[in-house]
Amino acid sequence: MRRVELKDGADLDGFRRALRGLVALGVEPDEVDWNIGAAPSLFGDAAPLPADAPPVPLPRPVGALIESVVCHRDPERYALLHRLVRRVVRGERDMLDHHADPLVHRLALLDKAVRRDLHKMHAFLRFHEVRDPDGGERYLAWFEPDHFIVEATAPFFVERFESLVWTILTPVGSLQWDRRSLTIGPAALRPEGLDRDDRFAEGWQRYYESTFNPARVNPTAMRAEMPRKYWANLPEAAAIPAMIRSAPARVQAMIEAEAAVPRRRTPDKAVAAMARQEPATLAELNRIIRAAEPMISGPLVPGATQAVPGEGPVGAAIAIVGEQPGDREDVEGRPFVGPAGQLLTRALEEAGIARSAAYLTNAVKHFKFVARGKRRLHQSPTAGEVKHYRWWLMKELAFVRPRLVVTLGATAALALTGRSVSVLRERGPMGFGDWEGFVTVHPSHLLRLPAGEGAERAYRDFVSDLRRARGLVEGAG
Amino acid sequence: MDDALLDKLEILADAAKYDASCASSGAKRRTGGPDGIGSTTGAGICHAYTPDGRCVSLLKILLTNHCLFDCAYCINRRSSNVRRARFSVEEVVRLTLGFYKRNCIEGLFLSSGIIRSPDYTMEQLMLVARTLRRDHGFAGYIHLKTIPEASPWLIEQAGLWADRLSINLELASDRSLKQFAPEKDGGAIKAVMGQVGERIAEAREEKRRFSPAGQSTQMIVGADASTDLSVLETSDTLYRRYGLRRVYYSAFSPIPEASSALPAKPPPLQRENRLYQADWLLRYYGFTVEEIAAGGEGGMLDLGIDPKLAWALKNRERFPVDVNRADREMLLRVPGLGGRAVDRIVEARRHTSLRLEDVARLSSGLKRARAFLIAADHHPGGLTDRADLRQRLVAPPKQLSLF
Structure with missing residues (x-):
């Protein structure tokens, strides 16, 4: 017989060391005497295991199973794991797939019990706020797990409550977190007067009682998931017996009660006013747009400074829709004031359209960019982002009621048509559902062309597009 | 506070x-x-x-x-x-x-x-x-x-x-x-629901966050005259058309201050439970609404037994099923076998021919499944077709006490 000594609790390191030695020497599971937390043998080990045996290569699921099962209270756990490893190194590499094998089944049950215990500790542990000598926020919890899982639960609590200072005490070990480092400590005793003056504990109990529906009382289902052994450490559980006792009478009272006549009059005016929530003017709509969060940069990511609504008179004959505000527009809060906007203004003048008489807006109301050093580089919005903003664009156009909607570039055309439009190929008049439309390029496209004849021709084409658009409006008028 | x-x-x-x-x-x-x-x-x-x-x-x-x-x-x-x-x-x-x-x-x-x-x-x-x-x-x-x-x-x-x-x-x-x-x-x-469903799908595709855990809804059961069939048909449409993650069923529960249009009565909890089971069959077990409804009568589910057993009892010609040979889809239709058990069966039978005691280690529902299963050492024989199979599975006969 070979005697192996391991520490109390989940001695993963000790087990790993022993296992390496046992595998190196080819010791059979029946020849091992596992001693947990025992005093060292008086006479020493007749045949000590080699201290420097090489690691045993194991499939990943086997390693994970070992880490879990060593946390179990079952004193046989190490012997069972040794039998498993012995078979795996002998060639049964995919042994864990043999779910019907009695050893695999037994280990699976141990693993399941440990995982359930972990889950219940994550769920049923309650922190209590305690007075901190420095006046800071401090939390203390007491919990009684079934197995040796305290260390194994640490990553969960550290991740979730990284910004708090807390201590978890249990009869099999303790954890302390000071916002920077974790200290694993010895077993502890239940602290006194935990929820003495924590009003949130009182609030939680009131919440628990209120969220219970007496008409559905089913204590068996409750106990299956929250067995009695946990109740002692759950402040809300004190109310359970009374809740169950009073439930039938409460339900009977509800059923026997006569349908009550409403005491209050019907609030006709408020009900009628409720339906009138839509913005009634363009100015009201723009107020809503201005108040909105940038959608495209997403929450929690720093993004655009402000929303940039449209500009121009209600009833303008032409509405011009661009892609999205750029760097300048984001700073000033007005559309088409950057380099591309200046080019557009010039082209409009040459085409005989007064900028002040047109309605100018963008498909997307926030600037989307990536920061490169001090510069903010424009990024095209995705199709989904364009759709996010489409509601506003459609509402704006409904207020302005233009005779023609001119889209600049592919994004604006996508917003109006709902499909991707090849601007250079399809430029010219196009129906946009409710609106007469006209597709042309975005002035920023012109700015990106290398200076020369090509760029000049492209600019002339752009102006002539705008002139055609004006002709359509005047012809229609 | x-x-x-x-x-x-x-x-x-x-x-x-x-x-x-x-x-x-x-x-x-x-x-x-x-x-x-x-x-x-x-x-x-x-x-x-x-x-x-x-x-x-x-x-x-x-x-x-x-x-x-x-x-x-x-x-x-x-x-x-x-x-x-x-x-x-x-x-x-x-x-x-x-x-x-x-x-x-x-x-x-x-x-x-x-x-x-x-x-x-x-x-x-x-x-x-x-x-x-x-x-x-x-x-x-x-x-x-x-x-x-x-x-x-x-x-x-x-x-x-x-x-x-x-x-x-x-x-x-x-x-x-x-x-x-x-x-x-x-x-x-x-x-x-359509708008939200569309945004969720787009955001997922563009790797953005928009309601990443999806959308859900709730239907009250037992307040109006809707049948289980029509409730399940509605759910099926919601799952398919709007990509809903969950449909919750809530048994109409007595409330204080009940309206005279819907007076208080005890909630139909058993019906709610059967609807959840049917919902599960719809989403994870490859059943259609029609198959589930056919297990009951007049568009209502059988309250006495779960909808999978109800379907199996009315389709006995499809059983018994060989646990060592049947495909996953058919195993999922065996009363008592859940999704996880079926996965384990499919994995384990690659290594060994499963006997009844093996199946017992893989599933906790063997008591119900054995009448519908063939294993290496087990054949239900005439049990599958016995007229009193339902009674045997629902209420195990109590032993007479002898004086």
Whole structure:
């Protein structure tokens, strides 16, 4: 017989060391005497295991199973794991797939019990706020797990409550977190007067009682998931017996009660006013747009400074829709004031359209960019982002009621048509559902062309597009 | 927390409890880090269970139970004499963080009665979520109830902060909705489900966050005359057309201050349970609504046995099934075998020919399954076709006591 000594609790390191030695020497599971937390043998080990045996290569699921099962209270756990490893190194590499094998089944049950215990500790542990000598926020919890899982639960609590200072005490070990480092400590005793003056504990109990529906009382289902052994450490559980006792009478009272006549009059005016929530003017709509969060940069990511609504008179004959505000527009809060906007203004003048008489807006109301050093580089919005903003664009156009909607570039055309439009190929008049439309390029496209004849021709084409658009409006008028 | 806030908590938790959902699952993994607070784990955690057997995972409250709507089944309808209260945005934020730090909850499930206008109400809900996320770095779970009558852009914004959005259909048919919830409009509800579903799909494709745990809904069972068949048909449409993550069924429960249109009666809990089982068969077991309904009578499920057993008893010619040879789809139809058990069977039988005692280690439902299964050492013989099979499976005969 070979005697192996391991520490109390989940001695993963000790087990790993022993296992390496046992595998190196080819010791059979029946020849091992596992001693947990025992005093060292008086006479020493007749045949000590080699201290420097090489690691045993194991499939990943086997390693994970070992880490879990060593946390179990079952004193046989190490012997069972040794039998498993012995078979795996002998060639049964995919042994864990043999779910019907009695050893695999037994280990699976141990693993399941440990995982359930972990889950219940994550769920049923309650922190209590305690007075901190420095006046800071401090939390203390007491919990009684079934197995040796305290260390194994640490990553969960550290991740979730990284910004708090807390201590978890249990009869099999303790954890302390000071916002920077974790200290694993010895077993502890239940602290006194935990929820003495924590009003949130009182609030939680009131919440628990209120969220219970007496008409559905089913204590068996409750106990299956929250067995009695946990109740002692759950402040809300004190109310359970009374809740169950009073439930039938409460339900009977509800059923026997006569349908009550409403005491209050019907609030006709408020009900009628409720339906009138839509913005009634363009100015009201723009107020809503201005108040909105940038959608495209997403929450929690720093993004655009402000929303940039449209500009121009209600009833303008032409509405011009661009892609999205750029760097300048984001700073000033007005559309088409950057380099591309200046080019557009010039082209409009040459085409005989007064900028002040047109309605100018963008498909997307926030600037989307990536920061490169001090510069903010424009990024095209995705199709989904364009759709996010489409509601506003459609509402704006409904207020302005233009005779023609001119889209600049592919994004604006996508917003109006709902499909991707090849601007250079399809430029010219196009129906946009409710609106007469006209597709042309975005002035920023012109700015990106290398200076020369090509760029000049492209600019002339752009102006002539705008002139055609004006002709359509005047012809229609 | 002062007494006034405690009183409000009591009123607004009581007012919110008829919503069945409390799930905190499906969110992407996320942590608050050193400056924020909280985490989401994917699977969700139930932090307590009340004596009704329901899980308490989220702080489930209403922002207010004042309401301009007059839905007959609802305790908060404007004509009800219930006590009213209203939280401020800040109060909800404080309660959520306070309970979260004590590890009582996974996050917040916030809903509200309609005050002033649907837009105003939706904006308040959105502001709570935004304050938690942006000002407090809250990384826990947020489930927002969507007000279907609110403007599309507010719903668009809510999805940016919430893990899950839900819109309650409440009643399976448009006719019932018109009768019992005069201010609601089934068409509008489905339009918003369509909008949200589209945004969720787009965001997933573009790797952005928009209600990453999907959307869910709830139907009340037993308030109107809808059959199980029509309820399940509605669910099937919702799953297919709008990509809903979950449909919750809530047995119509007596409420204090019941309306004369829907007087209080005990909730049909067994019916609710059977609908959940049927819903599971629909989503994970490859059953169609017609097959499930055929297990019952007249469009109603059999209350005495679960819908899978009901189907098997009416389709005995498909059994017994050989546990060592049958394909996964057919194994899933065996009463007593769940999805996990079937997966393990399929894996284990590659290595060995399964006997009955092996199946017993893989599944806890062998008692029900054995009449429908062939194993290496077992054949049910005539058992599958016995006329009294149902009685044998439902109520095992009690042994006579001998004097």
